[in-house]
Amino acid sequence: xxxxxxxxxxxxxxxxxxxxxxxxxxxxxxxxxxxxxxxxxxxxxxxxxxxxxxxxxxxxxxxxxxxxxxxxxxxxxxxxxxxxxxxxxxxxxxxxxxxxxxxxxxxxxxxxxxxxxxxxxxxxxxxxxxxxxxxxxxxxxxxxxxxxxxxxxxxxxxxxxxxxxxxxxxxxxxxxxxxxxxxxxxxxxxxxxxxxxxxxxxxxxxxxxxxxxxxxxxxxxxxxxxxxxxxxxxxxxxxxxxxxxxxxxxxxxxxxxxxxxxxxxxxxxxxxxxxxxxxxxxxxxxxxxxxxxxxxxxxxxxxxxxxxxxxxxxxxxxxxxxxxxxxxxxxxxxxxxxxxxxxxxxxxxxxxxxxxxxxxxxxxxxxxxxxxxxxxxxxxxxxxxxxxxxxxxxxxxxxxxxxxxxxxxxxxxxxxxxxx
Amino acid sequence: xxxxxxxxxxxxxxxxxxxxxxxxxxxxxxxxxxxxxxxxxxxxxxxxxxxxxxxxxxxxxxxxxxxxxxxxxxxxxxxxxxxxxxxxxxxxxxxxxxxxxxxxxxxxxxxxxxxxxxxxxxxxxxxxxxxxxxxxxxxxxxxxxxxxxxxxxxxxxxxxxxxxxxxxxxxxxxxxxxxxxxxxxxxxxxxxxxxxxxxxxxxxxxxxxxxxxxxxxxxxxxxxxxxxxxxxxxxxxxxxxxxxxxxxxxxxxxxxxxxxxxxxxxxxxxxxxxxxxxxxxxxxxxxxxxxxxxxxxxxxxxxxxxxxxxxxxxxxxxxxxxxxxxxxxxxxxxxxxxxxxxxxxxxxxxxxxxxxxxxxxxxxxxxxxxxxxxxxxxxxxxxxxxxxxxxxxxxx
Numbered sequence: 132x133x134x135x136x137x138x139x140x141x142x143x144x145x146x147x148x149x150x151x152x153x154x155x156x157x158x159x160x161x162x163x164x165x166x167x168x169x170x171x172x173x174x175x176x177x178x179x180x181x182x183x184x185x186x187x188x189x190x191x192x193x194x195x196x197x198x199x200x201x202x203x204x205x206x207x208x209x210x211x212x213x214x215x216x217x218x219x220x221x222x223x224x225x226x227x228x229x230x231x232x233x234x235x236x237x238x239x240x241x242x243x244x245x246x247x248x249x250x251x252x253x254x255x256x257x258x259x260x261x262x263x264x265x266x267x268x269x270x271x272x273x274x275x276x277x278x279x280x281x282x283x284x285x286x287x288x289x290x291x292x293x294x295x296x297x298x299x300x301x302x303x304x305x306x307x308x309x310x311x312x313x314x315x316x317x318x319x320x321x322x323x324x325x326x327x328x329x330x331x332x333x334x335x336x337x338x339x340x341x342x343x344x345x346x347x348x349x350x351x352x353x354x355x356x357x358x359x360x361x362x363x364x365x366x367x368x369x370x371x372x373x374x375x376x377x378x379x380x381x382x383x384x385x386x387x388x389x390x391x392x393x394x395x396x397x398x399x400x401x402x403x404x405x406x407x408x409x410x411x412x413x414x415x416x417x418x419x420x421x422x423x424x425x426x427x428x429x430x431x432x433x434x435x436x437x438x439x440x441x442x443x444x445x446x447x448x449x450x451x452x453x454x455x456x457x458x459x460x461x462x463x464x465x466x467x468x469x470x471x472x473x474x475x476x477x478x479x480x481x482x483x484x485x486x487x488x489x490x491x492x493x494x495x496x497x498x499x500x501x502x503x504x505x506x507x508x509x510x511x512x513x514x515x516x517x518x519x520x521x522x523x524x525x526x527x528x529x530x531x532x533x534x535x536x537x538x539x540x541x542x543x544x545x546x547x548x549x550x551x
Numbered sequence: 552x553x554x555x556x557x558x559x560x561x562x563x564x565x566x567x568x569x570x571x572x573x574x575x576x577x578x579x580x581x582x583x584x585x586x587x588x589x590x591x592x593x594x595x596x597x598x599x600x601x602x603x604x605x606x607x608x609x610x611x612x613x614x615x616x617x618x619x620x621x622x623x624x625x626x627x628x629x630x631x632x633x634x635x636x637x638x639x640x641x642x643x644x645x646x647x648x649x650x651x652x653x654x655x656x657x658x659x660x661x662x663x664x665x666x667x668x669x670x671x672x673x674x675x676x677x678x679x680x681x682x683x684x685x686x687x688x689x690x691x692x693x694x695x696x697x698x699x700x701x702x703x704x705x706x707x708x709x710x711x712x713x714x715x716x717x718x719x720x721x722x723x724x725x726x727x728x729x730x731x732x733x734x735x736x737x738x739x740x741x742x743x744x745x746x747x748x749x750x751x752x753x754x755x756x757x758x759x760x761x762x763x764x765x766x767x768x769x770x771x772x773x774x775x776x777x778x779x780x781x782x783x784x785x786x787x788x789x790x791x792x793x794x795x796x797x798x799x800x801x802x803x804x805x806x807x808x809x810x811x812x813x814x815x816x817x818x819x820x821x822x823x824x825x826x827x828x829x830x831x832x833x834x835x836x837x838x839x840x841x842x843x844x845x846x847x848x849x850x851x852x853x854x855x856x857x858x859x860x861x862x863x864x865x866x867x868x869x870x871x872x873x874x875x876x877x878x879x880x881x882x883x884x885x886x887x888x889x890x891x892x893x894x895x896x897x898x899x900x901x902x903x904x905x906x907x908x909x910x911x912x913x914x915x916x917x918x919x920x921x922x923x924x925x926x927x928x929x930x931x932x933x934x935x936x937x938x939x940x941x942x943x944x945x946x947x
């Protein structure tokens with residue numbers, strides 16, 4: 132392994148990194164590192180964790196990466212590139228276990244931990260100065276604890292905002308620490324290629340290259356309107372803000388890419404729209420109840436539909452406000468389902484409803500509309516939860532889910548199909 | 552023709568040219584130039600002539616069209632031969648804007664256009680004129696309104712319109728014409744703005760409504776013009792499409808109306824307010840903007856009104872917090888209400904005068920925090936109202 136890059140000097144004058152309070156911690160070659168740690172005889176050898184039905188590389192040690200092996204590459208290709216590699220099957224249970232231990236290390240220094248996946252997370256450590264020292268001190272301490280307690284290395288980016296921290300951790304891999312003080316953000320960003328920005332994939336990169344834009348600095352120098360025209364209003368404005376170092380997002384604990392879902396494979400494939408609607412309502416109710424039990428609310432609702440021929444489609448919609456209400460989740464899932472089946476209605480083998488972009492329900496709020504009564508479905512859910520706790524799961528359910536009541540509930544709206 | 556006159560007209564019309572997108576008709580990205588020789592008995596451009604205050608000379612018309620809007624601008628020109636040609640719109644506007652200050656000569660065949668001005672000469676391939684759709688005629692005039700008053704009212708109302716296409720009619724400004732006044736309304740279900748302005752009907756019993764796309768109306772209304780009057784037209788065109796027209800200095804903008812039934816907004820307007828707060832508009836707006844800096848995009852601001860003051864607060868336990876006190880005229884019970892800061896700022900920006908009046912329909916603090924608040928400006932009188940629904944904590 133190459134030596135970790137030197138952290139940016141703290142003595143460099145100016146305000147220092149005191150406002151660089153966001154950490155992005157990214158485990159180095161996580162699955163492969165866990166495999167090597169658990170089988171020390173593999174240390175120093177090229178190791179590939181492969182797996183699943185589709186036979187792709189899930190993770191590879193840096194020794195294997197030296198041969199050109201990359202994540203998501205087909206296994207056959209990886210073996211061709213690196214015939215001496217040891218291939219280890221994935222052990223997801225083990226990764227989850229190690230991930231939990233790592234996240235616990237993070238939570239020891241701040242409650243503001245937003246896991247992105249098993250092996251990376253954002254931390255806001257601005258509140259820990261008195262207890263734990265500066266963000267840089269905290270980053271060093273985290274790297275030390277993970278090394279001694281878990282025998283694993285990670286790379287940490289320290290910056291004033293989430294996306295800069297993420298770029299920083301990627302630039303100091305493996306086993307590195309890179310600090311970007313607020314007054315050096317632009318100098319750090321601008322020489323980088325556009326693809327380093329979160330949200331710039333191959334297609335956006337192509338569109339930017341057509342405009343002669345190759346670096347993040349080029350984006351910053353391009354008028355926002357030009358970017359909006361080329362990339363659309365949302366993406367254009369977003370990239371322009373990022374290129375100027377502006378990122379309004381905050382670290383929301385457990386708020387990123389964690390989801391709650393329920394799905395059901397039917398004993399016989401279904402075609403009847405009323406029956407399907409009822410299944411959606413049942414699944415929505417399960418998802419909503421689980422959200423409420425965790426004290427969380429979701430902003431993104433998605434459905435999954437597998438047809439009789441095993442083709443599978445998913446559709447998702449982001450709500451204006453987080454919800455834990457059965458009715459809202461059902462209505463959104465129903466809209467997605469109806470749009471999906473507007474043109475063709477193959478037999479359905481499996482239905483799934485999933486809620487993502489979770490946040491603490493206690494901190495959400497609801498913009499009232501002119502045409503709604505201020506009490507309603509949320510209260511119905513609370514009452515249902517209470518009755519179920521006392522009388523059991525089957526004690527209360529929507530009338531349309533009672534046996535022999537094939538009716539689809541109608542939306543309680545006066546002004547038409549608005550979205551909450 | 553004069554360079555400035557032509558540049559003005561092509562620049563104006565080019566803003567209506569649809570952006571070139573895959574699948575769109577290419578010919579629509581062009582501007583249609585129509586040169587006509589006037590005949591004494593053909594009053595084809597009556598109101599143009601009237602607006603210019605002299606007999607129509609041989610004239611050129613510059614037109615743009617997309618599915619939603621048609622635009623037509625007359626240009627003073629000496630026409631030696633009548634004809635029609637479609638020229639790539641943005642290119643034409645760019646070229647004409649950059650011409651030297653000298654008379655412009657345009658000469659066209661079916662396949663290309665030559666533009667000469669001073670020593671400059673441009674040759675631009677033409678688009679297929681036979682593919683260009685027939686532009687809708689200006690709908691029957693219904694009356695006239697003061698340009699500045701109209702623009703100001705549109706600016707007060709349009710921000711409250713919806714942006715979500717799920718309910719298209721809510722993306723409109725509703726125009727209601729009646730003998731007593733011209734009323735504009737917009738709502739996105741969370742706030743509602745309504746303004747009535749005086750106008751001069753030119754029909755006997757004006758009584759009609761039009762749902763005009765709000766963004767378009769706002770864009771048109773704020774265009775600079777030397778004209779003091781706007782002529783309005785409403786009606787159904789030959790194809791049965793309901794349209795609304797604005798004519799300023801002979802320049803016509805003809806808009807396709809949105810369909811759907813607009814909610815019954817009148818019953819939302821409270822007759823009276825039991826509690827009223829009088830606040831310095833600019834001071835309150837500045838405080839809201841400052842405090843909102845720590846709120847996430849959808850997070851509300853809490854406003855606590857008590858005798859002589861309001862405190863705006865944002866933020867929660869874990870993150871940044873902010874609060875600011877603004878002295879106001881208020882002598883009711885303590886009242887705590889949550890608002891979306893962006894919605895409140897829209898309202899504060901729209902009211903007229905140094906002081907904004909915030910009214911609550913009921914004096915019961917519990918009920919007031921879930922009923923619409925009404926904003927007006929001290930100088931608005933009864934003519935303008937901005938209703939704003941509060942935010943409630945918890946989910947729904």
